[in-house]
Amino acid sequence: MEELITQPIHVLVTGSSRGIGAAALEALTARGARVVCHERSDGPDQQAADLSDPRAADSLWERALERLDGRIDVLINNAGMLEPAPITVEAGSWRTVWARGLQINLQASADLCRQAVLHWRAEMRAGRIVNVASHVAYRGDSPDQWHYAAAKAGMVGMTKTIPRAYAAEQILSFAVCPWIVATDMALEVVTSATRHR
Structure with missing residues (x-):
């Protein structure tokens, strides 16, 4: 980890x-990190990617790596979507x-975790x-959000698995599982649930 202390940390943040x-x-840039953020449009330090496209994550990694001079030290997977899927809708829509x-x-x-681990192993460097994820990984979610709870539980399982294989190489992963945070996405869901009571 010595190289992380002597030069700015390079970070890719999705859903920023x-x-x-x-x-x-905001916290990373305030501490001097070089950050490429994944957003809806390209910009000086932004990289657009539609993560609903199965090829988008790999492309995002490669473009971020190029912008960060071939080195990414930290990956933060934050991008997400929360769309209702009630069991009463037509099966194809569900x-x-x-x-x-x-x-x-x-x-x-x-896909991004895979790219990160491959990058750090090839470069013989530490990575984080x-x-x-979400508290729903452990307690479940609303009846319309089975898919969200399942995905977040999968994310927690993946996060626990990565260091089992690569901690000896100083490649570690951490899951953050917040309760409801007052984000636009969460407020939309709460408002919708209140409206349908």
């Missing part, structure tokens, strides 16, 4: 346009929301992953 991701971005939810909330994060 608002909420937890935006707060992480499966579509599940597929999109698992792709954005779990598979894209897994922070996966923003």
Whole structure:
């Protein structure tokens, strides 16, 4: 980890346009980190990617790596979507929301974790992953959000598994499982639930 102390830390943060991701971005830049943030549009330190596309995470990693001069020290997987999928909807629609939810909330994060671990092992350097999961990984979610709870539980399992294999190489992962945070996404869900009581 000595190289992380003597030069700025290079970080990729997904879902950084608002909420937890935006707060992480602000805290990191205030401490002098070089950050590439994943947002909806490209910019000087922003990289656009539609994580519902199965190829997007790998492309995002490669473009972020290029912007950060070939070195990423920390990956923060924060991007997510929360879309209702009540069991009463037509089966095809239900499966579509599940597929999109698992792709954005779990598979894209897994793809980025894979890229990060491969990068750090190839470079023989330490690395850190922070996966923003949720308390619903442990307690479940609303009847319309089975897919969200399943994805976040999968994220926790993945996070626990990574250091079992790679901690000896100083590659560690951590899951953050917040309760309800006053983000735009959470407020939309709470408002919707209140409206339908």
